[in-house]
Amino acid sequence: MDNQYSIGIISEGVTDQIILEAILVTYLGNKDLPITRLQPKENESGNWDKVFKYCKSDDFKQAFHFLHWVIIQVDTDFMRRKDVPKEYLIDIENLSTTKIIEAFRTLLIDLIGDDFYEQYAQQIIFAIAVDAIECWLLPIYYQDNKAKKTTNCLGTLNQILPQTEGFAIDEKKANYYEKIAKHFKKRDTVVKCSAKNESFKHFLDQLSIILSPPSH
Numbered sequence: 001m002d003n004q005y006s007i008g009i010i011s012e013g014v015t016d017q018i019i020l021e022a023i024l025v026t027y028l029g030n031k032d033l034p035i036t037r038l039q040p041k042e043n044e045s046g047n048w049d050k051v052f053k054y055c056k057s058d059d060f061k062q063a064f065h066f067l068h069w070v071i072i073q074v075d076t077d078f079m080r081r082k083d084v085p086k087e088y089l090i091d092i093e094n095l096s097t098t099k100i101i102e103a104f105r106t107l108l109i110d111l112i113g114d115d116f117y118e119q120y121a122q123q124i125i126f127a128i129a130v131d132a133i134e135c136w137l138l139p140i141y142y143q144d145n146k147a148k149k150t151t152n153c154l155g156t157l158n159q160i161l162p163q164t165e166g167f168a169i170d171e172k173k174a175n176y177y178e179k180i181a182k183h184f185k186k187r188d189t190v191v192k193c194s195a196k197n198e199s200f201k202h203f204l205d206q207l208s209i210i211l212s213p214p215s216h
Contacts, residue, residue, distance in 0.1 A: 011073035022181035073127035139193035
């Protein structure tokens, strides 16, 4: 991929950005890939609500003046909380992964605005992690059915991290995720892990279609 292509990331937190950046650099084969952290910025905190607010903001629209693509990341597990506003609420309990992704995609497009989305649809990539981005990390460490889990993924990850990495994720610290992200240095590893997780694969499929250089 040519260095002229630039990507912005809107995510729930810095740890999500670390994982996404590792995947992007490796999968797209460009260690110098220009990536801008739109939300949260350096030394800021984030959450799903801030992702939603950013998607509705003028800052979101302005980002397309200087970036080629914008990635919007959100975990779906917050929908189980009791304080989610009714206008955002999606009953994820009885939905398949595909249906959850579709429902979140529709919600995010509503926040962006249909007209604006239609104009920039080819430049917007959704990284909707079912149920959390930690689920995308399970195939790094597990070869059995735990690799395909989509609930309690952080807990499952913490069952094996003390033996393999020497720590458990007791809080969302950047250095924990930077160490885990190093496992994504090979494109083959990224592809194999995505094959075990439907929402991970959905994200990669978008990169293949939208970000890969056109064939001649």
